[in-house]
Amino acid sequence: MRRWLRHHRYAFLVALRRLLSQPFSSLSNMLVIALTLAIPILAASILLSAQPVARQVAVSPEVTLFLKPDAAAGSTQQVAERVKNEYATEIDSVRIVPRSQAYSDLKRDPNWADALAALPGNPLPDAIVITLKEHANIAQHAATLVQEWKKWDEVDLVQHDSAWVQRLEAILSFVRIGLGLLAAGVALVVLATVFNTVRLQALTQREEIAVARLVGATESFVRLPFLYLGALTGLISGLASIALAVLALTPLNAALARLASSYGTRLALQLPDALSLALAVVVVAILGALSARWSVTRNTRF
Known part of the structure; x- marks a missing residue:
């Protein structure tokens, strides 16, 4: 057990060192993923804010x-x-x-x-x-x-x-489907970005990996730092996307408040609940790790 923990601690520190050794490249990749993730988060905020209005309309027609x-x-x-x-x-x-x-x-x-x-x-x-x-x-x-x-x-x-009620339900259904497609597109962006990042890392350290194999390093020992690299990239990007969404909601809610006040009502966009956001970050980290595993397996066969 202690050996297993040392192995993972070593892999985590190696992945963290690789991220810090190329700060501009790492930040660029994380920013691309974070901006892409922020879009479905904002879309989910709009959908969640519109659903109570739809339920209120449909409760007492x-x-x-x-x-x-x-x-x-x-x-x-x-x-x-x-x-x-x-x-x-x-x-x-x-x-x-x-x-x-x-x-x-x-x-x-x-x-x-x-x-x-x-x-x-x-x-x-x-x-x-x-x-x-x-x-x-x-x-x-x-x-x-x-x-x-x-x-x-x-x-x-x-x-x-009833026509406008049906139109409202159709719009919400369209937004849900669009949000699902958008989430699938974001997943592809995460996979492609992390895959390319790990590929460049693997090609850069090609000789180091070859020497490690010659001295008896197992495949899991070679792959684990790259898996942590992909997971860290997804984790940090997910947290950054939430921060970007919070920053974006500030001016959006200010403009929405002025619009709603002209109709004598109040309306504000809110982020999804903390559990949903945490689950989304975990999913992104898992996608990053899976993409890293695929990339390192594909690009270290020499």
Whole structure:
């Protein structure tokens, strides 16, 4: 066990010395990887910040039933009770908006007051506002209910702006797929960068490796410093990418705060949780080690 620890300690120190012996080259490679990694981190921050907005939109969508103008007296209450009884498990609340109340609200609006004054009477129908419960696929579920309610005799029009909800879900789905492809591209960049770095190191120390083999060094002894080199490159690059993302979020949140305040709301981009970031750094370090192993195996066969 002690021998194994000495072996790994030696390999780690050798890898660290090789990084420090070529600071400009090492920093350049790490900066390329860090900048590349910062992009999906920022994209994940935008996605995570947009998801609560989407959930808030989808939690309580409303459907409005407009009754026919010649509907019998009391039919509004009957339709509301029918909705409550037949769809009790699918709705959250039902609210009746009498035509007189809607007419009074519009008359108080100066944009509509002149137009309504020119009309001989109240043209508005009674309305029933239905708030749906949360559902896994709320847009499709709401569309199904709308088609059912349109068939009722007392109902003249059913209003539900589901198209923009569907567009929002489609945009978020597109962003998730794009983020996955971006992560795959980042993985390729990490592999290619570390592979080339280790390749140059192996070619530079070609004679040293040959001598080590002549005196009985095992393949694991030769490869281990390069594996630590790749892992350290990935680890430091991953930590640097998080720092770059934090720096980038500062001006982005400042601009976003000004935009959100103009709409009377607050919105800020936040990094993914610490566990996800730590896992991402570990994955990058593992990719670096795997790429280093592949490179040293391929370029030290002599």
